[in-house]
Amino acid sequence: MTPPNTPPVILYHYPYSPYARRVVWYLRLRGISYMQCLQPPTLPRPDLSTHLALAYRRIPLLAIGRDLYLDTRLILRKLEALWPGSPTSQETPPSLPNTGHGQPLGAPPGTDALALQRLLSVLTTSTDLFFRAAALLPAETLPLLRDPKFQRDRRDFFGGGGGSGSSTDGQDARGVVMDDSSSSPSTGKEEDQTKTLEAAATKAEALREIHNTMSFLEDTLLADGRPWILSSPPAHPTLADIEAIWIIHWLLGLPGALYDPTYIHRGRFPRVYVWVDRFQAAVTRAKENVIVRDISGEEAGGFLKGQASYFEPEPTIDETDPLVKVYRLQRGTPIEVWPTDSGVRHRDHGRLVGIGSEEVVWETEAGVRVHAPRHGFRVGLWREASL
Known part of the structure; x- marks a missing residue:
């Protein structure tokens, strides 16, 4: 309240x-x-x-x-x-x-739970994990990614920083080739094939990174079947869940983002999928x-x-x-x-x-x-x- x-x-x-x-x-x-x-x-x-x-x-x-x-x-x-x-x-x-429940969602001060919560925040907000995830956005089902205005805006957004989100070779953080009217025409079919191959490799590396993150959640934090990251006693999601789930939740909600169903699927990560479903149900109820x-x-x-x-x-x-x-x-x-x-x-x-x-x-x-x-x-x- x-x-x-x-x-x-x-x-x-x-x-x-x-x-x-x-x-x-x-x-x-x-x-x-x-x-x-x-x-x-x-x-x-x-x-x-x-x-x-x-x-x-x-x-x-x-x-x-x-x-x-x-x-x-x-x-x-x-x-x-x-x-x-x-x-x-x-x-x-x-x-x-x-x-x-109204009370703060964070773990109590001076606890191992607080350390875990903060480490999860570092994992998802202070590494290149988000930019890897962004490389998986499916341009074919998200028309906005093909909008020249959006592309120019994101080029400005990611350009010049020198950080994880900066890009080279006309690509943004999603690995999507950007339009640039000032660039010279393609020098030939071989160059186009190289760019296509590099873009596919960027997505493949990104998918592997997401797979590894889901493996970490499935095989360690959720391995004992707990409903929430800090279960016992929390009977509801906490800040640790928010810190851990937001990138995975985002990608699972985008058809085609996790594009290889033989590599990432509910059978391999049943606890992660159920955890995401449970979390979505909790925030949907809370919306009311x-x-x-x-x-x-x-x-x-x-x-x-x-x-x-x-x-x-x-x-x-x-x-x-x-x-x-x-x-x-x-x-x-x-x-x-x-x-x-x-x-x-x-x-x-x-x-x-x-x-x-x-x-x-x-x-x-x-x-x-x-x-x-x-x-x-x-x-x-x-x-x-x-x-």
Whole structure:
């Protein structure tokens, strides 16, 4: 349930984003009602650039009051730490349903379960596993992948980062050959055959990587027949399940993605398939217990900027942080922040509010406080400060 006297929760996303599903599932399982501001899958996104003065181009983003959170790793961590649980004695507000178990979904501090939860997060969000999975998207059944506008957008998204998602030889992270009107015509049939063979090899390697991940789940974590990753005592999915399942769930829901039925199939991975089915049933049931309201970008921006106070306490600046020492950062220093793996050309700037080992916070020209994780993001001085 959503506790009384809490600020509005706004999720910026598009429905088929696998990253956004991580947050949607979490909100459902916690019984947290929210507003959603649906975004196009490609730029421009004026709801962010115009109303929030934000250049960040990845989805999803989550706003709580006047605080805006980037990256699902940080979003889930913040919801765990800052969104209060719902004690059974607390009366449900009349406008909201009595939902779910309400309490945080994460493992208790200082436990082996928490270590496992965090390691699963690293596996699925901080390695190249997602980009391997993206290479399996079937262009023949997903027309969007053949849309030149979408291809140009994803070329911009993955290009220039030098990370796992960057691409070469005219291919994006899915191994799909990209159209490029500026490139020279094919030099012949042999070159075309080479490209086709390389694309097939990319998909084959990606399929092997997914097979290995499913083997890890089938033969270790789920080997004893437990219904959930942290079963005993949880009788419901936890954050560890969300961390472990989202990529596999995504691919199993895309006909043709796991294209070799002799290699990946229910007979080889019965526990994984049943676990995914069980999880889908749980989040489908939980959907009935939250209120989701669609709002426009203008409405969302008005909600954020109309809050009297920020959701989080005033952040601090860790003066022992090496970067703080190098740049002599202090509150109000003009900074720029950008992700290091994808979307790196889209840099945000504002005035520094707080920075520590896990997070950097700055305020945009629109008066919104933006929170980004330190891991996977860079912080630099904004040389063209004119705020």
